[in-house]
Amino acid sequence: MDTATHITMGVALGGLSTLDPVVQQDSIVFQSIIVGTLLGSNAPDFDTILKFKNNALYIRNHRGITHSVPAVLAWGAAISTTIHTFVPETAFWHLFFWTLLAVILHVFVDIFNAYGTQAARPFNQNWIALGWINTFDPYIFALHIIGIIAWLIFDADPGFTFLILYFVLFLYYLKRYYDKQDIITKINQQFDDVEQIVTSPTIRHNFWKLAITTDDHFYVAQAENGEIKVVDTFIRKKLPDHPAMKKALQDRNVKAFISFSPVYRWEIEELDRYTEVRFIDLRYRSKGHYPFVAVVKLDHDYNIKNSYTGWIYSEEKLQKKLHPVPN
Known part of the structure; x- marks a missing residue:
């Protein structure tokens, strides 16, 4: 509380x-x-x-x-x-x-x-x-x-x-327990092969945020007055056998993120000056944004230059936390 x-x-x-x-x-x-x-x-x-x-x-x-x-x-x-x-x-x-x-x-x-x-x-x-x-x-x-x-x-x-x-x-x-059980019942009726359901009640009594994991997908949804509505869908992908990912998983910020987050997706972006690995928690969607992340920037030899984990609400602020990688 x-x-x-x-x-x-x-x-x-x-x-x-x-x-x-x-x-x-x-x-x-x-x-x-x-x-x-x-x-x-x-x-x-x-x-x-x-x-x-x-x-x-x-x-x-x-x-x-x-x-x-x-x-x-x-x-x-x-x-x-x-x-x-x-x-x-x-x-x-x-x-x-x-x-x-x-x-x-x-x-x-x-x-x-x-x-x-x-x-x-x-x-x-x-x-x-x-x-x-x-x-x-x-x-x-x-x-x-x-x-x-x-x-x-x-x-x-x-x-x-x-x-x-x-x-x-x-x-x-x-x-509130029975409210949640009602939502879980409806999710299991609506989705196949559900592995995990993370419910996040909000300050609004009849509005819940949901992160649903199935065999093949992550669904970010919401329940309002008992009606389940999907707002984002992501293909569920295993962590790749990529040198940037292997290195990122050794970073303390990423370790902290993974130890805490039960449902997240990942991205690897190779840019001219650096490679970025990003982990995105799917529980806390707010106004179309996922604020709880872990991000690692690596040079061309996949050495970690900067990293960050925490709640961040704009890309600009995130990049300020990470600091630019020099040329």
């Missing part, structure tokens, strides 16, 4: 913690838990700092090890221990429980969007991306805001308010 929603979830869990009798009776414990749930609900995304290093490192690691099983436990323990060090009179195990729950909730909700996480590490390195919920879901965010307002402004009981809220959200997640 987005940062704003994670913050509201931290506040909601803090309110929910008032169902705990120890929290009800001690304002210091409550205040400590509020801090713990706010930090815990955002801690796994601290790996965003990797963006300042380079995109390849960020793409390869964001929502990776920081969202793993050991990291979840480590975040909960580290945050709780730090708070307890400064506020030793708080009830540590209650603080740890609610802080850990906040971290777990963060990782749990992240698996439902198209980006996903490596939440099963170290037992499984695969990305878990269920594709039911958009990264920012206005319904989920609005429900949290309503709950917080009811608590802080209208003095509603926070424990029961957020207990009801999360029951409603449970029903909402079930609905």
